[in-house]
Amino acid sequence: xxxxxxxFELKLGIATREAFGKTLVDLGRENKDIVVCDAxxxxxxxxxxxxSEFPDRFVSCGIAESNMAAIAGGFAxxxxxxxIASFSCFVMNxxxxxxxVAVAYPNLNVKVVGxxxxxxxxxxxxxxxxxxxxxxACSLPGFTVISPADEVATAALVRAAAAHVGPVxxxxxxxxxxxxxxxxxxxxxGKSIVLIEGTDVTIIATGLLIxxxxxxxxxxxxxxxxxxxxxxxxxxxxxxxxxxxxxxETGAIVCAEEHLVDGGLGVRVAQVVAExxxxxxxxxxxxxxxxxxxxxxxxxxxxxxxxxxxIKAVHRLVGRKK
Amino acid sequence: MQPxxxxxxxxxxxxxxxxxxxxxIGAAKSGHPGGSLSAVEVLVTLxxxxxxxxxxxxxxxxxxxxxxxxxxxxxxxxxxxxxCGYAPADKLNTLRKLGSVYQGHPDVxxxxxxxxxxxxxxxxxxxxxxxxxxxxxxxxxxxxxxMLGDGEVQEGQIWEGAMFGAFHKMDNLCVIVDxxxxxxxxxxxxxxxxxxxxxxxxxxxxxxxELDGHKIPVLQAAFKEASNTKGKPTAIIAHTIKGxxxxxxxNNPKFHGTAPTPDEVQRALQELQ
Ligand SMILES: Cc1ncc(C[n+]2csc(CCOP(=O)(O)OP(=O)(O)O)c2C)c(N)n1
Ligand SMILES: [Mg+2]
Numbered sequence: 001x002x003x004x005x006x007x008f009e010l011k012l013g014i015a016t017r018e019a020f021g022k023t024l025v026d027l028g029r030e031n032k033d034i035v036v037c038d039a040x041x042x043x044x045x046x047x048x049x050x051x052s053e054f055p056d057r058f059v060s061c062g063i064a065e066s067n068m069a070a071i072a073g074g075f076a077x078x079x080x081x082x083x084i085a086s087f088s089c090f091v092m093n094x095x096x097x098x099x100x101v102a103v104a105y106p107n108l109n110v111k112v113v114g115x116x117x118x119x120x121x122x123x124x125x126x127x128x129x130x131x132x133x134x135x136x137a138c139s140l141p142g143f144t145v146i147s148p149a150d151e152v153a154t155a156a157l158v159r160a161a162a163a164h165v166g167p168v169x170x171x172x173x174x175x176x177x178x179x180x181x182x183x184x185x186x187x188x189x190g191k192s193i194v195l196i197e198g199t200d201v202t203i204i205a206t207g208l209l210i211x212x213x214x215x216x217x218x219x220x221x222x223x224x225x226x227x228x229x230x231x232x233x234x235x236x237x238x239x240x241x242x243x244x245x246x247x248x249e250t251g252a253i254v255c256a257e258e259h260l261v262d263g264g265l266g267v268r269v270a271q272v273v274a275e276x277x278x279x280x281x282x283x284x285x286x287x288x289x290x291x292x293x294x295x296x297x298x299x300x301x302x303x304x305x306x307x308x309x310x311i312k313a314v315h316r317l318v319g320r321k322k
Numbered sequence: 323m324q325p326x327x328x329x330x331x332x333x334x335x336x337x338x339x340x341x342x343x344x345x346x347i348g349a350a351k352s353g354h355p356g357g358s359l360s361a362v363e364v365l366v367t368l369x370x371x372x373x374x375x376x377x378x379x380x381x382x383x384x385x386x387x388x389x390x391x392x393x394x395x396x397x398x399x400x401x402x403x404x405x406c407g408y409a410p411a412d413k414l415n416t417l418r419k420l421g422s423v424y425q426g427h428p429d430v431x432x433x434x435x436x437x438x439x440x441x442x443x444x445x446x447x448x449x450x451x452x453x454x455x456x457x458x459x460x461x462x463x464x465x466x467x468x469m470l471g472d473g474e475v476q477e478g479q480i481w482e483g484a485m486f487g488a489f490h491k492m493d494n495l496c497v498i499v500d501x502x503x504x505x506x507x508x509x510x511x512x513x514x515x516x517x518x519x520x521x522x523x524x525x526x527x528x529x530x531x532e533l534d535g536h537k538i539p540v541l542q543a544a545f546k547e548a549s550n551t552k553g554k555p556t557a558i559i560a561h562t563i564k565g566x567x568x569x570x571x572x573n574n575p576k577f578h579g580t581a582p583t584p585d586e587v588q589r590a591l592q593e594l595q
Contacts, residue, residue: 040473040506040513048507062476062514063443063505090442094477123352123418125426127393127441292432294420302420 008195008214013179016172016207017115019154021046024083027162028054034162035075037084039065044174045085045115069095072110073102081109081162088114088130088171096136103167104140110167112137113158116174117147118258119291119299120208126290135263137169138236144189145236147171147206147257147265152181153233160189171207173258175296178211180231192239198228201314202246204269205256206232208300209284213256215307220314227314235265240272247277252317254282256310258300261285280320282313324377324406327370332538336366339401340567341594342414346397348587350418353426356577357471358398360502360535360562365402367541368467377407380435384462387437387453391446392471392500393427394579399436400424408435444477446470447497451483454495465549469498473505476514481526487555488527495555496548497528500535502564508575523557535560568593 013019028034028050037059042048051058061068068084069091075082084091091114092099103110117130137145144164148154154172161168180195187193195210196217205213210231217227228250230242246253253273255266266283273279286303300306327335339362347353365388369375373386390399397417404411409423416422423433427441438449450468457464470480487495499519503510510516520530529551531544541560548556564578565571568590571582582590 038507040476042507044506060507060513063473064476064478064514066478093442094444123350123426125418125429125441127427127429127439292420292429293418293422293426298420 008180010178010180010211010214012176013151015175016148016151016154016177017174018046019151020113020115020158020170020172021049023155023158024050025053027159028057031081031162033079033081035059035080035082037061037068037072037082039063039068039086039090041086044087045113047085065090065094066098069098070102073098073106073108076103076108076110081111083111083113085113085115087128088117088133089128092130092133092136099140104142107142107166109165111161112167112169113172114169115172117171118173118208119286119303120258120296121174122296122299123293125293129291131260131286131290132263133171134235134257134259134265138268140167142167143236144168144234146189146233147235148233149207149210149231150177150180152179152183152185153187156185156187157189157233160187164189173208175208177208180210180214187233190234190237190239192230192232192234192242194228194230194242196227196229198226199250200226201252201254201317202228202230202250203254203256203310203314204230204232204243204246206235206265208258209256209305212305212307213310216310216314219307219311225314225318232265232269235268238268238272240276243269243272244276247273247279251279252281252321253279254284254310254313254317256284258305259285261287280317282317284309284313324369324375329538332366332370335370335405336362337594339366339398339405341591342401343397344568344582344587344590344594346414346417346424347581348584349415351581352418353397353581354394354579355571355582356504356564356574357392357395357500357502359566359568359571360564361395361398361469361500362566363536363538363541364469364498364500364560365398367538367545369402369406371542372545373467380408383460384464386465386467389438389440389446389450389466389468390428391440391468392443392474393440396424396426396428399428403435409433443471443474444479447480447483447487450495450497451486451492454492457494465494465496467496467498469500471505472499472501472503472510472516472519473513475499475516475519484523484526484528491553492555493552496545496558497555498558498560500562501559502562504564504573504575504578506578520559527554529554529556530559531556532559533561535562536566
């Protein structure tokens with residue numbers, strides 16, 4: 001187990017989409033088989049960095065995400081390692097059928113990167129937001145699904161994804177992400193990280209909600225509630241051992257994610273809990289609705305995705321445990 | 323019924339809408355000025371001359387309908403709807419703010435007088451086909467107008483709709499492509515060339531008209547020609563200038579999705595007097 005640290009400054013780092021774009025350039029230098037496709041959003045996905053350095057291995061697909069997804073399948077059939085990127089909503093929703101039959105079904109080595117995930121993109125509103133991508137990606141047999149919390153996690157996990165043979169979806173965000181990890185933190189696909197040890201309840205989160213979980217833990221500690229915080233950066237395959245241990249040692253679990261509760265991380269964790277060590281659970285996420293335009297902060301607050309909402313869920317759980 | 327305006331009035335409205343577009347995006351500090359400004363004359367001509375619609379009865383079943391498939395240009399639609407009385411003119415500067423009827427992309431939940439929620443490019447032709455098919459079933463004279471971006475036509479769904487429209491002889495449907503030559507990442511010719519555009523629609527079986535999308539009389543004549551064309555839908559390829567009317571925004575890819583600073587808003591408003 002990673003030794004847990006108690007003090008997190010949570011200073012704002014770069015956005016996870018930017019960390020992805022930078023790592024991709026490093027990978028491009030190391031591996032000539034890596035090719036990158038983008039659908040008229042290269043400045044937003046930061047694949048423009050790869051484009052500048054490796055124009056021959058960058059493919060501009062225009063605003064045509066389904067074509068792009070199947071082109072990636074073709075590249076992979078031919079032995080290349082394609083990374084395709086767009087906003088999560090466009091690449092997953094418009095590309096879904098192609099990711100199913102041209103990528104997942106033949107189990108091809110395609111890396112799909114969604115940026116602008118969740119509702120924290122803010123003012124553009126629901127048509128550009130993604131609240132379904134994790135559920136969609138997890139529903140594709142054989143896909144590995146990764147949701148990094150900060151720039152360090154993103155850099156390491158994009159690397160791990162490139163080294164992994166098989167289809168991977170990586171979920172990144174638009175906003176600058178609070179820094180959770182030291183630069184030398186090690187990551188392994190499928191292996192969660194216990195950020196803070198605790199005994200009364202476990203908070204399992206991904207992405208931006210990791211920082212909120214840490215904030216919640218600090219307040220709960222002041223109230224005398226000891227919470228364990230786990231970063232489950234790999235949503236599929238889940239770290240079943242860590243979940244089972246949390247269920248048996250703390251007896252209560254809150255899942256927190258910037259995604260619809262339906263089809264999200266929480267229901268997947270609940271399946272493992274039900275199969276191993278049934279215990280009370282609560283789910284912090286978006287409740288069967290689309291959001292709206294506003295600042296990211298206003299939206300996270302209004303749609304129940306801040307530390308306050310995790311704390312409320314923990315209070316309910318403490319009541320239910322008795 | 324919305325009374326028709328004359329050319330002088332429409333040109334004045336176009337200028338006013340341009341000022342409002344720049345101001346509201348400036349106030350929001352985010353948004354898409356370029357593709358809003360390139361579409362002004364098309365929307366003004368439709369709402370103040372061509373379409374049969376009634377702001378006092380927005381759900382009139384036989385009304386003509388407009389779908390902004392390139393939903394990121396919402397400000398141009400909001401200003402023309404506010405000018406007609408479909409939306410509050412005094413709230414334009416709440417664009418993109420929490421609770422505003424003026425959401426970042428058109429959202430029927432917040433502004434029910436909109437005809438469709440859009441923002442994911444590629445869906446407008448199909449939505450328009452559904453509305454036009456319903457009008458046909460209802461034996462309604464209602465016509466449906468759909469505005470597309472030139473980058474947007476890279477989406478395959480556009481061409482599924484194009485094939486359907488001609489096969490089903492949807493002569494109550496008219497598509498307008500805002501051919502401004504720029505998409506998000508740069509110039510269309512560098513990202514994914516779409517030319518020759520009129521030839522493509524023609525090959526799919528559409529009546530096509532190519533014109534200057536900033537000339538209102540030319541647009542008026544084209545829309546007349548479209549409604550007189552029987553047995554096939556019409557595609558109007560409107561050559562436009564992205565950012566039209568503001569010198570430093572014209573033909574400048576930067577202003578696809580960048581809001582003007584307060585200083586730029588002032589400079590733009592001076593140019594649009
Ligand atoms: C399906 C989809 N993919 C990507 C985007 C992101 N996006 C918003 S505007 C835009 C460029 C649109 O260019 P164009 O259609 O030419 O519009 P205009 O020049 O009129 O603004 C892109 C790629 C989107 N809204 N929908
Ligand atoms: Mg364009």
